[in-house]
Each structure stands twice: as structure tokens, then as C-alpha cells.
Amino acid sequence: MWTPVGCDADVTLEAVESAALGAASAEAAELRRAARERAEQTVAEARAQAAALLASRHAAAEALADLEERERHAQARGHARATVLRAQRAVLDGAKAAAHAAAAGLGEDPRYERRNRALAAEARERLAGTLPVQIVTAPNGGLLARAGSRELDYSLRAQVERQFDALGEGLERLWR
Secondary structure (H helix, E strand, O other), X not given: OOOOOOOOOOOOHHHHHHHHHHHHHHHHHHHXXXXXXXXXXXXXXXXXXXXXXXXXXXXXXXXXXXXXXXHHHXXXXXXXXXXXXXXXXXXXXXXXXXXXXXXXXHHHOOHHHHHHHHHHHHHHHHOOOOOOOEEEEOOOOEEEEEEOOEEEEEEHHHHHHHHHHHHHXXXXXXXX
């Protein structure tokens, strides 16, 4: 009869199968536990990445919304400034038109001829030189003085425009 060396004689095939099945079940349980753990870790990492991505997208959306709001405010300020400038231009144009209309009526004023004589004397003095000074009446009132290629414009229109140009900062203070 034969006895296996190093083995217990009471070990049966059923006992070996049972032990192998127990070991395989334990190994399968460990593999399932490790797989669950890896899956939970993968899901946790994916959730963290998704949360970081959502936070990043949210921050980018807020930055874009802030930028768009600043752009809308800048456009609104630009439109408001353009409206103010148009209103100021309308006031200035109206004042100039009124001043030109008033200047056109100066021909009836007895001081007009005296003023023209004073302007003619000034022109002769300013243009004095070797060429004769020619003084003519401007089409809409006032004078034009010429000496060669040099000319002085004392027309009523030019005088009104010079007065408005001379307002400079005084005109700016009106708008404040």
C-alpha cells in the first residue's frame, strides 16, 4: 500500500476542493473589495475634477460677465457723453446763430460806422509797409483789409467767431 509522502492520509479530494474553493472565494472577495475601493477612488477623483472644472468655468463665466458689464457701462458712458456733447454743440450753435443775427443788425447802430473807422485805422497800422493797404466792406458787414498777399478779416462773421473762440475756458465753465 502506498502512503503519499508529506501528506496527511486523511485528506480527501473533497477537503482539497473545499479548501481550494475557500481560497478562491477569499481571493475573489479581496479582488471585489479592491475593485470597489479603486472604483470609489476613481469616482471621488472624477467628482473632484468635475467640481474643479465647474468652479473654473463658473469663475470664467463671472469674469466674462464682469467684462461685459464694464463694456456696457463704457458704452453707456460713451453714449451719454456723446449726448452731452451734442446738446452742448446745439447750445453753442444756437448762441452763435443768435450772435450772427445780432451782428447783422449792427448796420443800424450809430456806433457801427465809428467802429469800422477804428478797425480801418488798426488795419492800416498792422499792414503798414511798402504796399498800399486796401480796405473794402465785407459782404455781410465789417471790413476786409489787404496789403499784397496779407489780409486781415474784420468781417462781422469773423469778429463773432473770434469772440466765441476767445471764450475758451469761460465756455468750458458753462458746461460744468
